[in-house]
Amino acid sequence: MSHASQFSLLSQRRFGPFFWTQFFGAFNDNLFKTALMVILTYDALSWTTLDASTITNLIPGLFILPYVVFSATAGQIADKFEKAGLARFVKWLEVAIMAIAAAGWMTHTLWLLVAAVVGMGIHSTLFGPVKYAYLPQQLKADELIGGNGLIEMGTFVGILLGEILGAVLVVHKPLGVELVAGATIAVAVVGLIASYRVPLTPAAAPELKINWNPLSESIRNLGFSRQNRVVFLAMLGNSWFWFYGALILAQFPVYAKDYLHGTHGVFVLLLTVFSLGIGAGSLLCERLSGRKIEIGLVPFGSIGLSLFGVDLYFASNSYVNTYVVDAVALLAQQGAYRILFDIVMIGVFGGFFIVPLFALIQTRCDREHISRTIAGMNILNALFMVAAAGVAIVLLGQGMTIPQLFLITAVLNALVAVYIFSLVPEFLMRFLAWLLIHTIHRVKCVDAERIPAEGAAVLVCNHVSYVDAIVIVAASPRPIRFVMDHRIFKMPLLGWIFKTGKAIPIASAKEDPWLMEKAFVDIAQALHEGDLVCIFPEGKLTTTGEMNEFKGGIAKILARSPVPVIPMALRGLWGHWLSRNKSNVFERTFRGGWRSRLALAVGQPVAPAEATPEFLQQQVSKLRGNWK
Missing domain, CATH: 1.20.1250.20 (MFS general substrate transporter like domains)
Structure with a gap:
C-alpha cells in the first residue's frame, strides 16, 4: 500500500x-x-x-x-x-x-x-x-x-x-x-x-486541579x-x-x-x-x-x-x-x-x-x-x-x-x-527482528495494519521455520507473547531470544501434561491483561512445505478467553536454512540470493465463535496461496 x-x-x-x-x-x-x-x-x-x-x-x-x-x-x-x-x-x-x-x-x-x-x-x-x-x-x-x-x-x-x-x-x-x-x-x-x-x-x-x-x-x-x-x-x-x-x-x-x-x-x-x-x-x-x-x-x-x-x-x-x-x-x-x-x-x-x-x-x-x-x-x-x-x-x-x-x-x-x-529485553528482540528483515531478508507486509494496536487478540500463523516468530515481531506494532514448543527454549540463541520476549513454552499432553496445562493458564492470563498472543496451530514445523492440520488448542484458548482471532500467513520461508527442508543447507542458504524475499499476509479478524481450527486453516491457506 x-x-x-x-x-x-x-x-x-x-x-x-x-x-x-x-x-x-x-x-x-x-x-x-x-x-x-x-x-x-x-x-x-x-x-x-x-x-x-x-x-x-x-x-x-x-x-x-x-x-x-x-x-x-x-x-x-x-x-x-x-x-x-x-x-x-x-x-x-x-x-x-x-x-x-x-x-x-x-x-x-x-x-x-x-x-x-x-x-x-x-x-x-x-x-x-x-x-x-x-x-x-x-x-x-x-x-x-x-x-x-x-x-x-x-x-x-x-x-x-x-x-x-x-x-x-x-x-x-x-x-x-x-x-x-x-x-x-x-x-x-x-x-x-x-x-x-x-x-x-x-x-x-480539563477537570485537573493544579498542584502549584x-x-x-x-x-x-x-x-x-x-x-x-x-x-x-x-x-x-x-x-x-x-x-x-x-x-x-x-x-x-x-x-x-x-x-x-x-x-x-x-x-x-x-x-x-x-x-x-x-x-x-x-x-x-x-x-x-x-x-x-x-x-x-x-x-x-x-x-x-x-x-x-x-x-x-x-x-x-x-x-x-x-x-x-x-x-x-x-x-x-x-x-x-x-x-x-x-x-x-x-x-x-x-x-x-x-x-x-x-x-x-x-x-x-x-x-x-x-x-x-x-x-x-x-x-x-x-x-x-x-x-x-x-x-x-x-x-x-x-x-x-x-x-x-x-x-x-x-x-x-x-x-x-x-x-x-x-x-527491557523487548528493545533487543525488536532490534534483532529489525536487523533480520533489513539485512538477510526483504519482508513485504500485506495488511499488517490489521494486527490490532491495542486490546487482546490471538494471532494464528503457519509454521515454516525457526525464525517465523522474529519475522512476525518485525511486522507488529506492539509486543507479542508467542506460544512455542518447549524444545526451542533449549536452543542456544533462539532460546534466549524467546525467553527474553516472554514467550510461553508448551508441550504435548503425552510429553508433559503439567507444562501443557500451565501454558493454557499463561495464555489466558496474557489475554486477560490485554496482550497479543501468537500460536502456530500446526504444533510443529512443516517438513514438506505444506501446512499440517490445525490442532484443537485454539478452541481451548477461546473457550477460556473469547477474543478476536487474526489469521496470518508466512510466504517464502520454506527452504530457509532454519526450516526443515531436507535439501542441501548451503544450497538453500544462498538459493534466494542476498536479501531473499519474504512476505507476511494478515487476514481479517475472525470472531471467536467462528474461529474453529478448520475455518482458520482455510483462511491461513488462502492468505499463503502458492508461495511457500
Whole structure:
C-alpha cells in the first residue's frame, strides 16, 4: 500500500503551523544562546573574567535549570488547558523575554542576558509538554513516527540555523550585538504569527486541579511514570541521550578554538554537521521503521553513538594542525574529514535513538496523563543535562582533555545501553527482528495494519521455520507473547531470544501434561491483561512445505478467553536454512540470493465463535496461496 510522504504533513493545518511554531522557538533559543556563548568565548574579557570553558558549560546549565523546577507544573498546565491557546501564550512570553535580552545586548549588561537565558529556559519548559502531547491528538497512529521525525528534524535544523546565525551575527563589526537583539525579537514575532494558525486542540484533563508545589508535584509525577516500566525506562533512555548530546555540544566552542585551531566558522561547521546528522537520522526513522513505532532502532542508534564517539577520540588525537584555520581551510587539513564524519554520524544515530523513544512514550503512556508524562521526562532530561554540565566542568577542571571527554561519554553510553536493554529485553528482540528483515531478508507486509494496536487478540500463523516468530515481531506494532514448543527454549540463541520476549513454552499432553496445562493458564492470563498472543496451530514445523492440520488448542484458548482471532500467513520461508527442508543447507542458504524475499499476509479478524481450527486453516491457506 502506498502512503503519502511524511513531508505532506507540512501542508496540513493540523501539523504545519505547529511545526513552524516550534521550529522558530528552537531557532530563537539557539540564535540567542549561541551568540552569547560565542561572544563570551572569543571576546570574554569585554564581558566577564570567568574562564571560557566554565561559561560554555554554565550557560546551557542555566538554560535547562527551569526544566527541573517548572516541568511538573508545565505538564499539569498542558493537560488542563487547550493547547493552541497555550502555544500562543508561550510565544507572547518569548517576545517579552527577547525584549529583555535586547536591553542587555544594547547596554552591555551581562546579568540581563543571563536572566534572558533563564527566561528562555522557562519558555521551553512550558512548551515542551504541549509539543509532544499535541502530536498524538492530531496525528494518526501510522503518521506518528513520521510526525515525530519531522519535529525532531525541525528542532535540530532550527538549532543549526539559529546557531549559525547567532555565531555569524554577533561577530559582525561594528553592529554585532545590535543585529542579534533585532533578530531575536523578529524571530519571536514570526513564531507568534505562526501560533495563531494552530488548530483547536482540546485539553486532555480539563477537570485537573493544579498542584502549584513544584517539588511535591515533580515527585508525584515521576512516581506515576514509574508505574509503567517500559515508558519510564524509555524516558530514562531519552534523558541519557540529552546527557550525551549536551556534554558533547557544550565542548564544541572550545574544541573548535583550542583543538582544531579554528575560527568561529569552524565552530559553526561542527554544529552544522551535527545538526544535519540529527535531522537526517530523524527523517530516516520513518523509512527504516516501515511507518510503525520500531523500537528496534533504539539499540541500533545506541551502537552508533558509542562507535562513532570512540572514533571521534582517536580522530581528534590524530589531528596535527597547529595553525589557525577557517571552515574552508579546515577541510584541507589531514584528518578533518574523519572528525566531521564522526560528528555527523553521531547525529544520525542520535536520530535513530530518540525518535522511536518519543513515539513509544506517546503511545504507551496514559492518554489523560501524556503532558505530565512528557513533563516528567523533561525533569529527567534537565537533571541529566545539569549533570552533564557538572561532569564536564569537574573533569575538565581535573586536567582531562576534551577528546578524552568524548571517549568517556561513548564508553558510558555503551554501559548504559547494556543496562537498559537488559531491563527491557523487548528493545533487543525488536532490534534483532529489525536487523533480520533489513539485512538477510526483504519482508513485504500485506495488511499488517490489521494486527490490532491495542486490546487482546490471538494471532494464528503457519509454521515454516525457526525464525517465523522474529519475522512476525518485525511486522507488529506492539509486543507479542508467542506460544512455542518447549524444545526451542533449549536452543542456544533462539532460546534466549524467546525467553527474553516472554514467550510461553508448551508441550504435548503425552510429553508433559503439567507444562501443557500451565501454558493454557499463561495464555489466558496474557489475554486477560490485554496482550497479543501468537500460536502456530500446526504444533510443529512443516517438513514438506505444506501446512499440517490445525490442532484443537485454539478452541481451548477461546473457550477460556473469547477474543478476536487474526489469521496470518508466512510466504517464502520454506527452504530457509532454519526450516526443515531436507535439501542441501548451503544450497538453500544462498538459493534466494542476498536479501531473499519474504512476505507476511494478515487476514481479517475472525470472531471467536467462528474461529474453529478448520475455518482458520482455510483462511491461513488462502492468505499463503502458492508461495511457500
